[in-house]
Amino acid sequence: MRTSLTGAVALALVLAGCGLKSGSPLVDDVVPGSVGRGEPLKGASLTVTSKNFSENIILGQMIGLIFKAAGAEVLDRTNLPGSISAREAIINGDADAMYEYTGTAWITYLGNEKPIVDPQQQWQAVRDADRRNGVTWLPQSRLNNTYTLAISKKNNAKYRLRTLSDVAALSQKDPSAVTVCVENEFAAREDGLLGMEKAYGMKIPAANIQKMDAGIIYTQVSKSNSCLLGEAFTTDGRITSLNLDTLQDNKHFFPNYNAAPVIHTATIEAWPAIAGLLNPLSARLTTAIAQELNAKVDVAGEDPHEVAKDWLIEEGFIKEG
Structure with a gap:
């Protein structure tokens, strides 16, 4: 949910104009576990991105590792400064996938002033409105970073x-x-x-x-x-x-910021198997799990990539090669 807009707009224009320049390939030796069997992304070259805070980096790494296990060549361009830069990368096709937050999209990107109280209805509204921007929203998780x-x-x-x-x-x-x-x-x-x-x-x-x-x-x-x-x-x-x-926001004043995968629409049209790979991941993610994983990075000082990889292996989504 955290939107860091200051100074990011200029970077977004650079991204829009000439594409992302940084990044490195994922070299992990991982194979399918409960997802990715048959390597449905074999032959794909995909780029994952994220914003520059621990949780979103972890989620971006999860996407990349699942894509890698499913046979894709993956370029890691996570940890972009602010929300706008990552958002523009998805819109322009400079990146193919990331986790975004429904409240951020509804309020910040789509310009609405009032949140939708029901989280599923808010996700549906964001999904429908963002189609015109070439962004496809997959089903949201129960992870609510509000x-x-x-x-x-x-x-x-x-x-x-x-x-x-x-x-x-x-x-x-x-x-x-x-x-x-x-x-x-x-x-x-x-x-x-x-x-x-x-x-x-x-x-x-x-x-x-x-x-x-x-x-x-x-x-x-x-x-x-x-x-x-x-x-x-x-x-x-x-x-x-x-x-x-x-403390519970019992009057639902704050928006819901449920994390959901967003995919550059042309990418998912070319590789529709992406939905089947990421939907089980989102179904597993919760606020409590996010707290646990974030603590490994922000409290214990562990690397977000390793935190993501270890958890995916523990949960059986992927395996070591």
């Missing part, structure tokens, strides 16, 4: 917060108790803190809102009394590692 507020389990033993409505009730009863740490952008956006406060009727004093880098927020919430609550992403690996609770 916004939430996090609180340490230690503090929550006292407050017993479960939902954002519980936060609103606490803020009305005792405004001084509610301190919130957020990123600068989230603090100023109508689809961020400002809108959330309005939607839930929160009464958070301005002095109780601290702005800081996203990475610091998690540690501040876990170790400091200065942030009772902090902006968080539901699939972040630090939620588990730092012993945090996340």
Whole structure:
């Protein structure tokens, strides 16, 4: 879901004008497991891409490894800066496949202001609208990388917060108790803190809102009394590692950001077997699995490619050659 637009538009124009220049071939010796039998992509030369944060890189590596096991030659162009650059690569055919987020497409790319509450209906709306852009959306996963507020389990033993409505009730009863740490952008956006406060009727004093880098927020919430609550992403690996609770968006204020494979339409027309390869993967992916895999990279410092490969092998999707 994370959209990093600043500075990415210029890069997107470069990508659109002359194609991607970086990347390296996947050289892993992998063979089909539960998917890719018969090597239905033999003879294909495919490029996978991703945005430049751990989760999306992991997902991009998964696509590449499955394509490789299914017989394709695969060029790895994951880790592009921002959302727009990866998006333009798919549209222009400079890349063939990546995982994208339904909320990002619906709000950021397609220009809608209000999310669709039902996640399946939002995916269908995105799928239908994006056809005109030469982008084919395959079925989404249950992996939903959306916004939430996090609180340490230690503090929550006292407050017993479960939902954002519980936060609103606490803020009305005792405004001084509610301190919130957020990123600068989230603090100023109508689809961020400002809108959330309005939607839930929160009464958070301005002095109780601290702005800081996203990475610091998690540690501040876990170790400091200065942030009772902090902006968080539901699939972040630090939620588990730092012993945090996340609060339910019970009024469905934030969009659903379910991850789904997006394919350059001409590519899937040429290689329709792609759908059968990636649909089982998406059916397995969940928010909890994403938290676990993200923690391996962001907490334990493991390589996203190896994390993706190990998990695919453990799940039986592919095998070592």
